[in-house]
Amino acid sequence: MLEVKDIEVSYDGITNVVDHVSFSIDRPALVGILGPNGAGKSTLIKGMLKLIPSKGELFFRGQPLKKMQKEVAYVEQKSAIDYTFPITVRECVSLGLYPKLRLMQKLTKKHWQQVDAALEKVKMVEYKNRQIGELSGGQFQRVLIARTLVQEASLIFLDEPFVGIDATSEKIIMDILRSFRDEGKMIMIVHHDLGKVDHYFDEIIMMDKKLIAYGPTKETFVQSNIIGTYGAALGLGVL
Amino acid sequence: MISNFINGLVDYEFLQNALVTATVIGIVAGVVGCFIILRGMSLMGDAISHAVLPGVAISYILSINFFVGAIVFGLFASIIITFISNNSKIKSDTAIGITFSSFLALGVILIGVANSSTDLFHILFGNVLAVQDFDKWLTIIVSAIVILVVVIFFKPLLLTSFDPNMAKAFGVKVNAYHYLLMALLTVVAVSAMQSVGTILIVAMLITPAATAYLYTKSLSKMIVLSAFLGAFSSIIGLFIGYSFNIAVGSTIVLTSTSIFLISFLVSPKQIHLRKKVLKA
Numbered sequence: 283m284l285e286v287k288d289i290e291v292s293y294d295g296i297t298n299v300v301d302h303v304s305f306s307i308d309r310p311a312l313v314g315i316l317g318p319n320g321a322g323k324s325t326l327i328k329g330m331l332k333l334i335p336s337k338g339e340l341f342f343r344g345q346p347l348k349k350m351q352k353e354v355a356y357v358e359q360k361s362a363i364d365y366t367f368p369i370t371v372r373e374c375v376s377l378g379l380y381p382k383l384r385l386m387q388k389l390t391k392k393h394w395q396q397v398d399a400a401l402e403k404v405k406m407v408e409y410k411n412r413q414i415g416e417l418s419g420g421q422f423q424r425v426l427i428a429r430t431l432v433q434e435a436s437l438i439f440l441d442e443p444f445v446g447i448d449a450t451s452e453k454i455i456m457d458i459l460r461s462f463r464d465e466g467k468m469i470m471i472v473h474h475d476l477g478k479v480d481h482y483f484d485e486i487i488m489m490d491k492k493l494i495a496y497g498p499t500k501e502t503f504v505q506s507n508i509i510g511t512y513g514a515a516l517g518l519g520v521l
Numbered sequence: 522m523i524s525n526f527i528n529g530l531v532d533y534e535f536l537q538n539a540l541v542t543a544t545v546i547g548i549v550a551g552v553v554g555c556f557i558i559l560r561g562m563s564l565m566g567d568a569i570s571h572a573v574l575p576g577v578a579i580s581y582i583l584s585i586n587f588f589v590g591a592i593v594f595g596l597f598a599s600i601i602i603t604f605i606s607n608n609s610k611i612k613s614d615t616a617i618g619i620t621f622s623s624f625l626a627l628g629v630i631l632i633g634v635a636n637s638s639t640d641l642f643h644i645l646f647g648n649v650l651a652v653q654d655f656d657k658w659l660t661i662i663v664s665a666i667v668i669l670v671v672v673i674f675f676k677p678l679l680l681t682s683f684d685p686n687m688a689k690a691f692g693v694k695v696n697a698y699h700y701l702l703m704a705l706l707t708v709v710a711v712s713a714m715q716s717v718g719t720i721l722i723v724a725m726l727i728t729p730a731a732t733a734y735l736y737t738k739s740l741s742k743m744i745v746l747s748a749f750l751g752a753f754s755s756i757i758g759l760f761i762g763y764s765f766n767i768a769v770g771s772t773i774v775l776t777s778t779s780i781f782l783i784s785f786l787v788s789p790k791q792i793h794l795r796k797k798v799l800k801a
Contacts, residue, residue: 331690351692358686367559367683368734368743377680381691386673413738439690 283308284437284468289338291322291329298491300326300336305496307485310466312459314473314483314499318512321490323472324359327439331356342437342468352381355435357426359442365415371425372410375400378433400428404454420451427455438462438469445474456482479503522764529763536763538657539649543755543773546709546716546725549664551751552671553709554730555744556702559682563727564614565602568621569703570710570722572598574628577644577714582635588659588711595707598624603699647718647770649759660712667705671744674701679740716755717770728777729754735788750780 284307291300300322307313315323329336331354332347340347347354355378375397376389383389401407404424414422423443430438440459444452459469463484473479479486479499486502488494488511495507529536557566576594580587598620605616632641643651652660671678680688681698689695706726713722733747758773765772785791 328686333686333689348692351690354690356687356690358684362686363684364559368737368740369679369683370739373739374683377684377687380676380680383676385676411738433691435691 283310283343285341286330287339287341289326289329289336289340291325291334291336300329300489301492303338303487303489303493305487305493307468307496309484310463310468311484312463312482313468313470314479314486315470315489316473316476316479316486316511317489317494319474321511323489324441326489327356327441327470327472331439350437353436355430355433355438357430357438357440357443359445360419360422360426361445362441363426365422367414369414370410371401371406371412371414371417372397374414374425375428375432378429378431381433396432397428400431401425403431403458404428418448420447423447424451424454427458431458436467438467439471440469441472442474443471476508523760526760526764534654535650535652538652538654539759539763539769540756542652542657542660543649543716543759543769544752545661545664546713547729547751547753547755547773548748549667549751550709550713550722550725551729551733551747551749552668552744553702553705554726554728554751555733555740555747556671556678556682557706558727558730558734559740560702562702562706563723564617565599565703566706566710566726567723568602568617568624569595569598569707570714570719570726571621571628572624573707573711573714574625574644574719575631576628578628578631578635582631586659588663591711591714592707594624595710596704599700599703599707603703643718644714645718645720646768647714647716647721649716649769650763652716663708663712667708670701670705674698675741678702682740717773721770721774724774724777725751725754728774728781732777732781732784735784735790750777754780 286306287304289300289303290298292298303326315326317323325334328334329338330340333356342350342353372394376393379389379393379396398407398410401410404427406421406424406428409417409421414425417425427443443455462469471483473482480503483499485497486499487496488502488507490511494510495502530540554566557563573591573595576590576592577587580590583590602613602616602620605611605620606613629641677688677693677698681693681695685695709726710719710722713725717725729750730743730747732750733743737743737746754777755773758776759769761767761776762769762772
């Protein structure tokens with residue numbers, strides 16, 4: 283279903299920050315990308331999506347990235363998005379419809395109903411006319427998830443979606459991500475909280491610049507791989 | 522004083538031309554300025570407006586309309602700046618500083634070499650009261666095209682300004698929209714040269730947009746308000762400049778600045794921010 287071949291990213295042309303990472307996942311899944319700070323988790327996603335110069339390729343359902351880009355949704359770390367931008371919650375969610383719209387096509391009533399339905403799902407409909415800068419971190423993350431909902435993408439990338447958000451938002455987001463998986467979508471999540479790995483992910487990718495291990499969480503999230511990824515001190519403490 | 526200005530408008534074609542040109546430039550600079558400030562490219566606007574100077578001089582030497590040379594050099598400068606920023610570890614403000622000062626210096630030399638009757642002072646500081654019919658119509662047509670382009674490409678411009686990586690992920694050519702915006706910025710800078718001059722253009726681009734930002738929650742509303750404020754500043758600035766016989770370019774800019782300062786004190790966003798700071 284998803285095949286990633288030999289992703290390599292280097293900023294200086296000498297040292298690889300992502301070093302020949304390859305993996306494949308053959309079922310719709312919630313996939314956690316795990317590793318210590320500076321392991322290249324976010325860079326791996328950017329490299330796979332060609333948001334930065336990189337070598338290697340990604341295939342989804344047998345298609346190369348270029349042929350299925352409209353199927354891709356990417357939610358950057360919310361700290362990287364301009365929180366002060368003059369855009370309302372409703373408009374922000376409507377951006378998810380843009381891949382399907384023609385250049386000058388206006389949003390119809392039906393489109394706005396779709397946007398409101400997505401906001402309803404993330405329990406943000408009462409905030410729909412607020413500017414995004416007026417939201418808390420968790421509320422903003424829910425809005426970004428609502429944007430992914432209206433985009434109806436099949437391959438979804440989320441970079442640290444649970445950082446700095448409240449427990450209610452985290453639960454709402456996880457429920458939606460699980461429903462995405464149940465609809466046959468693939469969701470890749472950069473994640474750092476090892477305490478919830480078992481509970482959240484069907485498959486994991488463990489890396490520290492190089493790939494350490496990948497596969498179903500139960501078989502892969504084991505002490506030897508944790509030590510290989512994070513070092514002995516952490517490895518002994520987690521499990 | 523107001524009746525004197527109105528009588529002048531009725532009697533003198535030069536004042537009518539000035540009013541129309543300054544208003545149109547106020548509108549179009551207000552529109553494009555919104556994207557410039559939201560993308561953190563205010564310095565780029567300054568750079569391009571300075572970089573058009575050698576183009577003006579070369580246009581004079583080749584006896585072609587100054588629009589042509591200015592646009593070529595403005596675009597050339599934006600390409601150089603983007604290239605240096607993207608292909609080295611030099612930060613973009615440094616690339617901007619190097620490029621625009623070099624272009625400005627080259628422009629001053631070329632104007633001297635051309636022994637041009639074009640008054641350098643007027644290029645640097647503008648002289649909207651000397652705008653001819655042809656330039657007025659050229660400004661109107663060019664501005665209409667710029668606004669049309671913004672309307673047509675509004676969605677991708679919004680998306681690539683707000684979340685460029687999301688746009689890139691689903692296949693939008695983010696760099697193409699960067700250069701489109703650079704082209705629009707250059708065209709506006711060249712148009713505004715007649716009104717406020719190359720030195721002060723950046724104020725026409727960013728001040729009305731920054732003021733509009735303080736009052737609005739969405740980009741489309743910000744653009745409309747910014748265009749209105751740009752036009753309003755131009756009209757009031759022209760009125761003050763004409764009435765007191767002072768440089769119109771400067772009075773337009775200072776009018777715009779005064780509106781910003783008042784807004785900075787009274788706009789809802791600023792009041793909200795002050796309350797937050799006081800609470801903290």
